[in-house]
Amino acid sequence: MLHEVLLALSGHPSPLFDTPNRKDLNSSSNVVKKDFPLLSSSEAAQLQSLGRLALLHRRIREHAEGVRSQHGSTICRAVASSLVDTHLSRFQAKILEVERQILMKDPKTVGAYNIVPLSLVVGEFDEWTRRMEWYWQLACFIRLPKQDAPSRTDPRRSGREATGAALIDFLRSEAQTGYADIETAAVELSKVAETAWLRQVSVWLLHGNLPGTGASDFFVAMKAPIEPEGRPTYSVQKDLLPKSVSSATAESMLFVGKSLHQVRQHRETLSRPSLSQTSKDFTLMSTHLRMLSSLSLPLIPSAFARTISSIRLSLSQNLLQHLLPIESIVQVLATLRQYFLLERGEFALALIAEAESRLAARRDGVGKLLQGPPNGDLRGMVMKEGEVSETLSRTWKGLYSSSPDDEEDPVQEFAEENVRLEISGAQNSRPSTSDSVTVAGPEISNVQFNDLLLPVPISLTLDIHSPLDLFISPKDIGQYSTINSYLLALRRAHVRLSDLWRLSSSRRDISATARSNPVARQRTRQRETAMRKVWASCSSAVFLLSETAAYLEGEVITSSWDHFYAWATKGSSTDRNPPESLHAAGVETDTPEAETYPHDPETLATAHRLFLSHLLHALLLTDIPFTSELRAFLTDVDQLIALFVRLQRIQHSLDLEEDEGVVDAFGNFKDEEKEVALLLDRARKRVDMGMKGVVGRLRGVDRERVGGGSGRGSGFGEAGGEGEGGRESEGGFTPWRGGGVERLLMKLDFGRLTVEEEGDVLV
Structure with missing residues (x-):
């Protein structure tokens, strides 16, 4: 037996x-x-x-x-x-x-x-x-x-x-059962499972390729390009990732593999790489392989995370850095500064003027100049993508016509080729390797300002091509678009209010009939008296808008940008005859030594993301109450201007009827004048309340950021913690910290004293 x-x-x-x-x-x-x-x-x-x-x-x-x-x-x-x-x-x-x-x-x-x-x-x-x-x-x-x-x-x-990840998690949990024999068996099998997983990971980290076998079980998934000539996109599948691997480590692995794939694609468009470059690639791959081979099994999560971080940094410093010449970095930064952050003021003014001209032509073309409800002069107007694009094209033509013929501007040429004005949501931006930078972005207010320039939501966007997408991502461009819409809305409201003073007939009647007719003179005096409060409100609104825009653009953006730009280009130098693009972007090139560039793409991308997060916080775009008050105020300003212009046209037609005998059989201007005047007075009161709301929220921000604690500091430039702008330092870069909002409030308080006799609008 x-x-x-x-x-x-x-x-x-x-x-x-x-x-x-x-x-x-x-x-x-x-x-x-x-x-x-x-x-x-x-x-x-x-x-x-x-x-x-x-x-x-x-x-x-x-x-x-x-x-x-x-x-x-x-x-x-x-x-x-x-x-x-x-x-x-x-x-x-x-x-x-x-x-x-x-x-x-x-x-x-x-x-x-x-x-x-x-x-x-x-x-x-x-x-x-x-x-x-x-x-x-x-x-x-x-x-x-x-x-x-x-x-x-x-x-x-x-x-x-x-799945393989589920099996790894199961074996890790079974090693904690308390039985020595089960623990030994689970640990041994964990080593086998994680060795097989590391082999898959090494193919991705060393070559930028998905595993030849078992790719469906790998945590990186490839999505085929939508366009025939497009590039595939990669993403992390969290359900196929072992629980011992953190999300930050997974994003770093995704960055490394995508970067290697992108380098390979970039080199395919060039000539055959040299033997020296091939040797450098082999040496770098061998170094990374030794890093992975040094890991003990079962994997220790902290040690694995450190190894992946080291590989990512090594890749950035030894390979990716050479794909991004300083001229390209400086050029895209100059484009963002000049056109998205409105350093080039003539661009903003030309774009606003072209948009207003297009809207005026649309209204006149459909016969809506004096028809329809006065509070909805723009709402419901449909614009096509081509009309929006044409607005930017005509803006470029206007800028070229105003500049000297013999002056070349490489930054403007780059912007004209890559900057687009489009209806929001119409673009399909492809992901980039810089998407995996782990700086936590701020939570931007959901209050939109992109539908004030034109009656449809539009965005100024920038096309980022390889290899610049190692440095900047579509998400970053989206944040720049948000800032641009915000600044353009302030600039547009200021320009439109200031243009009211150019309407001579609204401030004085200079016609011969008015000088000789006592009735006309009496009518003019009555109108001037009735409009005094409107002019006072417009004057206060212009002051509020000008000081706010000047502070945000002149102090917050300029100081923050100069601080980041000085760090980003620190150590860079060229010969004594550098490319004109560097001169146009404002890069100092006095050093005769050969060009050097100290920051790798990952460090630049991380620092830029941190700078952008703090800038959004400094511009109050993360403060929902403030953006809500400002949006309501800008809407009220638009309605006030529309009613003001409409009242002036009605009064002009009424004067022609009374003084010249020109009668319009389709209009009752006297009744319409009373109705519009009443609506204008209500709009004026709403603008006054809107100014009080904006200034009141500024005072609240000042109290919260100075006395609220929570590590937020005392200035616009200080962001507290992960939720308010990310980490305080990345790659040796510390964001700018400037004066607090009380500096703006002091200017507004001074303005309040100057208009106190007119109704004390700025309270």
């Missing part, structure tokens, strides 16, 4: 034991055949554990063989192979060891008269019972047997088969 027991333990069928189904195998049912001859009840009881062990061994081997030949995950196949080749082989070696002891008549096993007690044989395999039960549990976790339904409650399983 002993030989039957040993054969059964080795995985062979035996007449001693039944073959129960999967359900019976999980229970404590009897596996010893009851009709076996000459088998006592005590022997049957002792054979019960051996029979169950034999059946587990057979089932585990069959199941694991199916897994390693058919499973879609290379990690699961590796674990199944280790389970068969290593762990079950140890069990087989134990069987051979017991057989050897019997044949050699070892006194530990063989007693007197060459009797081998069955209890001693059972005791030899007692330590394997719990371990084999766990092996079967592991095999079923990797893939459920055919007769079992997929588990709907286990979040680590998406169906009948487990």
Whole structure:
């Protein structure tokens, strides 16, 4: 009977034991055949554990063989192979060891008269019972047997088969069960699983390629390009990522692989790389491979994160840095500063003028100049993408016509080729490698200012091509577009209010009839008296807008930008005859040494993201109450201007009717004048209340940022914590911290004193 027991333990069928189904195998049912001859009840009881062990061994081997030949995950196949080749082989070696002891008549096993007690044989395999039960549990976790339904409650399983990440998480958790033998087996198999996972990761980190086999189980997924000549995009699938790997580490791995892929694509467009460049690439890859090989298994999350960070930094400093010449960086920064942050004021004025001209032409063309409700003069007007683009094109033509013919501006040429004005949401920006920079951006207010220049939401955007997308991402351009819409809205309201003073007829009547007709003179005086409060409100609004825009553009943006730009270009130098693009962008080039560039793309991208986060906070674009008050105020200003212009046109038509006898058969100007005058007075009051709301919120911001604590500091330029602008320092860059909002409030308080006699508008 002993030989039957040993054969059964080795995985062979035996007449001693039944073959129960999967359900019976999980229970404590009897596996010893009851009709076996000459088998006592005590022997049957002792054979019960051996029979169950034999059946587990057979089932585990069959199941694991199916897994390693058919499973879609290379990690699961590796674990199944280790389970068969290593762990079950140890069990087989134990069987051979017991057989050897019997044949050699070892006194530990063989007693007197060459009797081998069955209890001693059972005791030899007692330590394997719990371990084999766990092996079967592991095999079923990797893939459920055919007769079992997929588990709907286990979040680590998406169906009948487990993913590689789920298996790694399962083995890590099982190593904490408290049983020494289970812990040892789980740790050994964890090493196998994580080794297979590291092989997949190394293909991505060293070559920028997805794994050749098991790519569907890898945490990086590729999406095919929408356009035929477009590039594929890559993203992280968190459900295929082991829980021991943090999101920041996953983003760093994504950055490294995408960057390598982009470098390869970039070089394909060039000539064959030189031998020296190939040698440098091989040396860098070997260095990164040694970093990965030095990791101990199972992986320690902190050590793995440090290694990935080191690889990312090494890649940026040794390879990616050479793809971004300083001329390109300076040119795109100059474009953002001049056209998005409105350093070039003539561009903003030309764009505003062109937009107003286009709207006036549209209104005149459809006959809506004096028709429709006065509060909705722009709402409902539909504009096409072509009209919006044409607005920017005509703006460029206006700038060229106003500049000297012999003066070349490389920055403007670059902007004309890459800057677009489009309806918001119409673009499909492709992701870039700089998207994975881990600086937490601020939560920008959802109050929009992009529908004030034209009656449709528009955005000024910049096309970023390779390799500049290593430095700047579409998300960054979106934030610049938000700032641009915000600044343009302030500048536009200021310009439109200031233009009211150019309407000579609104301030004095210079016609010959008015000078000779007492009735006309009396009518003029009455109008001037009625309009005095309107002029006072307009004057106060102009002061508020001019001081606010001057402070935000002249102090906050200028100081913050100069601070970042000085850091970004620190150490850069060119020869004594540098490219004109550097001169146009304001780069100092007095040093005769060869050009050097100290910052790698990752450091630049991280510092730029930090600068942009603090700038958004400094411009109050993260303060929802302030942006809400300002948006309401700008809307009221638009309505006030529309009603003001409409009243002037009505009064002009009324004067022609009374003084010259020119009668319009389709209009009742006297009644309309009263109605519009009443609406204008209400709009004036709303503008006054809007100014009070804006200044009141500024005072609230001053109190919160100075006395509110929470590490926010006392200035516009200080952002507190992750939620208010990211980390305080990145790559050696610390954002600018300037004067607080009280500097603006002092200017507004001084303005309040000058208009106090006119109604004390700025309270």
